[in-house]
Amino acid sequence: MEVFKQLIEHIELTLVSLCIAILLGVAIGILIAVNKRSTKTVLTLVNTIQTIPSLALLGFLLPFLGIGVVPAIMALFLYALLPIVRNTYTGISEVDASVKESAIAMGMTRSQILFKVELPLALPYVMAGIRTASVINVGVATLSAFIAAGGLGKFILQGIQLNNTNMILAGAIPASLLALFFDAILGKIQSSSTKVIRWFSIILLGGTFIYLLISGVQNFNKSTIEKDLIGGFPSEFVYREDGLKGLFKAYDFEIKYVEMEIGLMYQALANGEVDVVSGFSTDGRIKAYNLRTLEDNRNYFPPYEAAPVARQLIIKKYPEIKESLARLEDRITNDEMTEMNFKVDERKMQPEEVALDFLLAKGILSTEREAPVKRSGIIKIGSKAFTENYILAHLFKFVIEAHTNLKVELKLGFGGTKLLMDAMKNDEIDLYPEYTGTALLLLLETNTQERESIMSNPEKVYGFVKRESLKQFEFEWLSTLGFNNTFAILMRSEQAAKLNLQNVEDLAKYSLQ
Amino acid sequence: MINFQNIEKSFGEQLVLKSINLEIKKGELMVLLGASGSGKTTMLRMINGLENPDFGSIQIANKRLENRPLLELRKEIGYVIQKVGLFPHYSVYDNVATILRLKNEKEQVVKEKVEKWLDKIGLRVSVYGRKFPAELSGGEAQRIGLARALVAKPKIILLDEPFSALDPISRLKIRNEFREIQKEEKLTAVMVTHDVLEAVSMADRICLLAHGEIQQVGTPQEIIYKPKNQSVKEFVKGDQFQAALASVSLREIIPFLKADALENQDLDSSVLDYLQEADSTYHAIVLNAFYKWKEELL
Structure with missing residues (x-):
């Protein structure tokens, strides 16, 4: 089922980014709690990241990481960082001075103090931070659909563009349920014993590591094989009757494509993340990004005079x-x-x-x-x-x-x-x-x-x-x-010239089958 | 046992200790007495390396502190502070056991020792072992603090205002209990307090500090009756000190009182006799204190 697939994608995005954020966030939190000189700088930095609007952040990352799952995870990771770093820092700083002094006077080493005293006492704070981060991440992950990273946001995006309320709900309801679910599970774990938390952390982090390893290998294999042209189309174009489906039918070919937000699409094309996009004939960005319109030689698109x-x-x-x-x-x-x-x-x-x-x-x-x-x-x-x-x-x-x-x-x-x-x-x-x-x-x-x-x-x-x-x-x-x-099928001028592509029909060379 | 030699220490601009020389003998209870800011706590914290002197050296059992591995040394020195500092996430049992475990003692040995010490400070393992610090009263918590400091059989115990946060009744009880244990175990104890009553009622010797300098070192009686300088005198004259003086005087007086005087409750003449013999410069104060004591007694 489509919803199930998107849900799984959504969970993947959230969990992977969350785990990386936990690993790094806790480490940074410890560091700034121990080394007070760096505290203010680091907290200001992660605070600033948090204030960047999500869509803008995805835009910033595009030139470096392109589109797809990687930049989405990166953005989610950045958002999850603040609550975890701040709570870890607070948790450790809040440990009573007399408790710390007792530990020192007992002859504990610095790492013994950290692992036996400070971290266990900071744990409720850290868990609260992770809880906050997970809820934020489930929410922000819906925006990953803008850069073709999938997830429940795909439905929401399509729904908004096609003015289909049921579709929006099909994305929004599972997303909020997921957020509640994460919150409840983490809340349960937060209030259980240290031992449970320890096992939970090990399983979560270990699982993510293995997942990253497997998907990393898969991606590596993929990227070495494929040399197809990749399309990037806004959801509206993908789903409307006179959009992509009709185009493929009219020209009798089909290329690999991803769905993305229209504002990010041009940038993705210019950066070489995708090769073919659908835009509008008179869009100023055609000139700005030096794009070429492939001629609609079968007159598929209706006139928009x-x-x-x-x-x-x-x-x-x-x-x-x-x-x-x-x-x-x-x-x-x-x-x-x-x-x-x-x-x-x-x-x-x-x-x-x-x-x-x-x-x-x-x-x-x-x-x-x-x-x-x-x-x-x-x-x-x-x-x-x-x-x-x-x-x-x-x-x-x-x-x-x-x-x-x-x-x-x-x-x-x-x-x-x-x-x-x-x-x-x-x-x-x-x-x-x-x-x-x-x-x-x-x-x-x-x-x-x-x-x-x-x-x-x-x-x-x-x-x-x-x-x-x-x-x-x-x-x-x-x-x-x-x-x-009218609608225009656009490519980078240089690539179109290099591949000698004049009209839409020429794309058939790159058809999947 | 513990030797301060020409210690000097400043925090930033402020000189907190200057030319400190003090020898603390094996098995004695030395009280570092002084007003706040006198440098007494800094002195104490130098013994287990929580503070380092700017100049001079500290020797423990004739070995310079800086030549000893600090972490090992700390495991041999008990440390008790006013706020106790029990680990809130450990049970009472685990709190007391921590230092033994740090020393890699076998669990069997840990169990024996923890039980022994909890018992010794009057809190049974079966009742208290599984409790967490948040469930303890102030007095109970400080007893656990003592057990924790003593469980690894240290030669030295350091106490920083250990009883000052407790209510008067538990304070008196725990003070006496500690004193007994200290004598029994032949512990060298260094205790910081600003409470003169506590100092004179517990100390073998008192080291009186003011403005980062030692004013006088001596027995409680020496401090009281033979103040060395104006600064000590000032301290002696203070309200707080009068109360202490009363307590000490009575301790001193009682053995001299005639046995029949106690029985007949004819204390007045007996005390007067004693005072004539004692040739004290503080007759009036002692007498005043005595009458107060008598009122309470009757």
Whole structure:
């Protein structure tokens, strides 16, 4: 069963990282308790690690350790370190001075004092630290799914991306039960005798060591054999109908792949952790990371042509909107859009500035100052919460204000298509940038057959979407902007050149079977 | 047995002991007496190497301390402190047995000795052996502390304010018991206290310290009746010391009292007779103390 497999993976991640943290954490705790000069530095350091957000920590580790189980264990280990180090230190420091003095005066050696007196007395503290660490680890381990390390987080991640509550629960419930289970077991052990704790520690640490040994050998074997291309895809892409499964079907091949968080995916590709990822055609990172888009030569992905969509009523009221925005028709190429995204994402320029620069460069707007016009009428433009949409909204604003007497208000950053749709229906916004593919697959009610028949033809899709939007929502699609921000299969440029890969079909050479 | 030679010690800027010379004889109970900060505890802790002198040397049985293996030496010196310092995670039995086990004694021998010593300090193994330190009263804990210090048959025992945290009744009892054991075992004992009453009632000799210097070494009577300098006199005059003086005087007086005086309870004349003979400079104090004692007695 899938849940069982993920649960086992989750336990593996938690236990292995916990054991390493126990070994090192207790050692460090003893060290700083004995050598007081290092105490403050070390505690500050482990405290600082604890404050790094989990996802950021995984990001930091990516360049050094890549993706998969190793960086996940490393991150979990780092999180588990603080409670164990601090509690060990506290436990030893709290040993009564008179007890320590008695031990010394009795003629005990330093190590006898440590093992016969200090550590046994610190044990309840250490166990409490381990308990805290284990609960933290079970929680943080759910994030390991972001870097393809598996575990219960895989369900949670998929659930969030596919908006599937049951799937989120399938990950979240076992994870919290696991945390409670660890807490209970360790609590039980904490309150039992020293002998039980000793055996528990030996079994736990010994078991982990053997596990690491075995899995280390396995990994070694694996890494020497495989030379396949490895894909890295966000969960949403892996599971949606028009995503990875369909792609494999359409092109009749299958490559090895891991699921990962979209934000980490580009970095993983750039670092050579994965070789093939799915992104979007106009993403600024394509330029930033020097990636190449493999041509979708079988036209598997539906077109995602961008166009302004407006409420029909507002167009009737202000027909000049349509006329002014027509100046943008087919004026933006994929490369130009990518460039603009790149400027905002990587060069940290403002979307407004980038939009204005573009319009001036293309001669759509002139630098000549026109006499201020008296504005009459307001139009409200909305956008979704990502870079390209921000830029497009600003483009619309500049063009409309330059060629009409309307005043434009921007309402940017809607969290999702559905929220935007609601805002449009409630007259909160009048116009926003949309993509034909999104409307076809998510917004409009269509039947599968009809959809399939037009999907590979951008013009037909546009025609269909325009007609149906008007009919179903009374929204009017204005002229398309020219670029197509569809799914893109991306590789590092140099690797694609080296392997002579031009289109998606070429990947079939690396098919698993 | 223990010889301090020209010891000097400072903590940082502060000089805590200067030119200390003291010989502690075999089998005697030497009390290091002084106010807090007088350096008495530092002196004691030098004997088992918990502190090291900056200058000078300490000899035990004519061997310099620095020439002895420290850990072995510590196993031969009993150590009792005010806070006892029993191991909270060990049972009473294991606490007492620890030092024997450190010395690799056979478990059979360990058992015999632990039982013997627990018995000797009046706590039976069958009742107390399995208890943990947290379950003991202050007096019981300090008895265990004594048993632990004595179980390995040390030649020397060091005591740092051992009884000062106890209630008055157990304090008196345990003091006397310890004194008996000490005499019986011919232990050389060094005890630190600020309690003058305790010092004069237990010591063979007292070493009075003030400001890191030895002011006077002598029997309790010498300290009381023949103070060597102003500093000792000051100490003698203190309230605390008067009480001690009373106690000592009565001990001294009683053997001289006429037997029939005790029977007839005609103590007054008998005491006056004694005081004339004793030629004490402290008549008034002794007399005052005597009357107080008499009141309690009657």
